[in-house]
Amino acid sequence: MAATGLWDDEYDVVVAGSGAGAMTGALAAASHGLRTVVLEKTSLLGGTSAYAGAAVWLPGTRVQERAGIGDSTESARAYLRALLGEDADGRREAFLATAPEVAEFLERDPAIEFEWRPFPDYYAAQGRMDAGRSFVPLDLPAERLGELASLVRPPVDRDRSGRGHAAGALAQGRALIGRLLLALTNTGNATVRTGVRFRRLVVEDGRVTGVEVETADGPARIRAARGVLLAAGGFEGNGGMRAEHGVPGAAEWSMGPAGANTGDPLLAAVAAGAATDLMDQAWWCPGVEDENGRGCFTLGFRGGLVVDSTGRRFANESLPYDRMGREMAAAPERVPAYVVFDSRHADVLPAISIPSLPRSAWVEADTLDELAEKLGLPADALAATVERFNDFARDGVDADFHRGEDPYDLFFADRSEGAGPNPCLVPVDRPPYYAARLVLSDLGTKGGLRTDTEGRVLDDTGRPIAGLYAAGNTSASFSGRVYPGPGVPIGSAMVFAYRAAQDMAGTTAGETAAIAESAH
Incomplete structure (x- = not known):
């Protein structure tokens, strides 16, 4: 005009x-x-x-x-x-x-x-x-x-x-x-x-x-x-x-x-x-960090567990993404966190990540002690956390954070043949072990x-x-x-x-x- x-x-x-x-x-x-x-x-x-x-x-x-x-x-x-x-x-x-x-x-x-x-x-x-x-x-x-x-x-x-x-x-x-x-x-x-x-x-x-x-x-x-x-x-x-x-x-x-x-x-x-x-305030979400330092929107964890810099879990990994993001934001030691998983998921991250995280961004180790060393985490704490998590997976009950008890948790669960009593709790016990760095991302303020x-x-x-x-x-x-x-x-x-x-x-x-x- x-x-x-x-x-x-x-x-x-x-x-x-x-x-x-x-x-x-x-x-x-x-x-x-x-x-x-x-x-x-x-x-x-x-x-x-x-x-x-x-x-x-x-x-x-x-x-x-x-x-x-x-x-x-x-x-x-x-x-x-x-x-x-x-x-x-x-x-x-x-x-x-x-x-x-x-x-x-x-x-x-x-x-x-x-x-x-x-x-x-x-x-x-x-x-x-x-x-x-x-x-x-x-x-x-x-x-x-x-x-x-x-x-x-x-x-x-x-x-x-x-x-x-x-x-x-x-x-x-x-x-x-x-x-x-x-x-x-x-x-x-x-x-x-x-x-x-x-x-x-x-x-x-x-x-x-x-x-x-x-x-x-x-x-x-x-x-x-x-x-x-x-x-x-x-x-x-x-x-x-x-x-x-x-x-x-x-x-x-x-x-x-x-x-x-x-x-x-x-x-x-x-x-x-x-x-x-x-x-x-923001619409928060976990974000696996790519090789360029960018966050990749992450949701729907169907395996593994998440630990902070102390080597311990701090939340139900299957929480809706904003709620998990808020858990991460609640304490400085939780950012960055780490998704820890094993050879069950050797081909693809046990979660949805947008964009997909390349395998080259993973950390790999033959033992949990070696993984802890590569991540800079206390080895004893990581080993104890994984052992406790595996006990939960065997029994089907997450006594710490109730993972797998909500319809949202189960929406993304792996229900393939051989899943345990709680499909949201998949053991981490088959080496080699892997980890991806998890940062606090968002979908916008x-x-x-x-x-x-x-x-x-x-x-x-x-x-x-x-x-x-x-x-x-x-x-x-x-x-x-x-x-x-x-x-x-x-x-x-x-x-x-x-x-x-x-x-x-x-x-x-x-x-x-x-x-x-x-x-x-």
């Missing part, structure tokens, strides 16, 4: 970021006929969402209804109340009330298809779904996207090694971003720009009216007549901000794409008077801008800053210090970005889905 006055470009809605939340907000705005631009800092779309398995935690939708799993908004409400207490600011209720609408709005577009797949909720509490309530996008044939496919960030293993997409369909997070991109493009009301670095917000008479950015062609000012939505991830890639706010872990161990998620939009909002919350039920950014007095909205990891999570289940980060980002777009369009609940239905 041609420049007008002091603006280089003008739109109704400016969206910073291109993850699942940002793209959902942009799609909702564009579906209302609002001229929308998506600004992505890097050269590729999707951010950490593109790396994700793309579980979407939106309770009580027709996706779960089709699967016949018995999920409901009421059971999710009971579950969240048990974990989080009462709803202090209304965001939880807004999330629950809007989740079915968001799923309906998205699935009305022929580009977007979901299905439920089992993945247990993370806590044993009232309302929990032992088989899970999250759903995922169907794989997306690359030919449906055409040239747009080259804009979607590839899987983390290929991205870190500088490779593009493999042949075949886009799956998981790439499918989610690809489907949202296809739907957004088909509205005819949206522009997507990559390589645009966020600098500051333009504030006029107390209202955010646009943004200042840096592009390949130099600085630019972009007007946002209806509002600016900040949904550009957290600040996990900014080591200085992590240190300032006391976020455990390290930027190089985070799962965010290189060069992304450095907190630029968040800092711009703070400079404009925005309040923040939960700035010491979860502290950020304080927002209300409509995604409006609040100032220090609790008043909304006119024209400014935030969702996803740029905002402080409604789930506080708890990670309730798979897909809560993506699901909540989508809901509050959607609600922000509704507010900018001046619509009420249900109208966005109705507009989308009439368009198709």
Whole structure:
């Protein structure tokens, strides 16, 4: 669009970021006929969402209804109340009330298809779904996207090694971003720009009216007549901000794409008077460390045991990843930790690691004493820990940490022929022995801008800053210090970005889905 006055470009809605939340907000705005631009800092779309398995935690939708799993908004409400207490600011209720609408709005577009797949909720509490309530996008044939496919960030293993997409369909997070991109493009009301670095917000008479950015062609000012939505991830890639706010872990161990998620939009909002919350928090996970010092998201341990620098176990290794990450963060001697296993798993790490950890990153030894020496651990303590663990494996009961007693533990267990009485407890007694270094990784920070039920950014007095909205990891999570289940980060980002777009369009609940239905 041609420049007008002091603006280089003008739109109704400016969206910073291109993850699942940002793209959902942009799609909702564009579906209302609002001229929308998506600004992505890097050269590729999707951010950490593109790396994700793309579980979407939106309770009580027709996706779960089709699967016949018995999920409901009421059971999710009971579950969240048990974990989080009462709803202090209304965001939880807004999330629950809007989740079915968001799923309906998205699935009305022929580009977007979901299905439920089992993945247990993370806590044993009232309302929990032992088989899970999250759903995922169907794989997306690359030919449906055409040239747009080259804009979607590839899987983390290929991205870190500088490779593009493999042949075949886009799956998981790439499918989610690809489907949202296809739907957004088909509205005819949206522009997507990559390589645009966020600098500051333009504030006029107390209202955010646009943004200042840096592009390949130099600085630019972009007007946002209806509002600016900040949904550009957290600040996990900014080591200085992590240190300032006391976020455990390290930027190089985070799962965010290189060069992304450095907190630029968040800092711009703070400079404009925005309040923040939960700035010491992240969506944590164990991460096996690769040969370049990067963390590889690790979950689903199906063998081995984890010890800290004292040579002792400190938690149930089969805990959901955020809970295991929090156990690691609880004491300095637990980072780094070590996954210890034996020749039963000589070909592949006894866990899911994303990207896969090459065998060259393992430590190998013929005896436990030799392994302890190579790892710098006290040999007597390691030997005693392994002996006690093997006793538990023989009896089928983990008397220390209750591994194998929860549906989540058993979800990843190796139930092949010959498994012992507790498939989560596999003895470590067949040399040679192996170990991999385990660091405290994360899927992103979860502290950020304080927002209300409509995604409006609040100032220090609790008043909304006119024209400014935030969702996803740029905002402080409604789930506080708890990670309730798979897909809560993506699901909540989508809901509050959607609600922000509704507010900018001046619509009420249900109208966005109705507009989308009439368009198709």
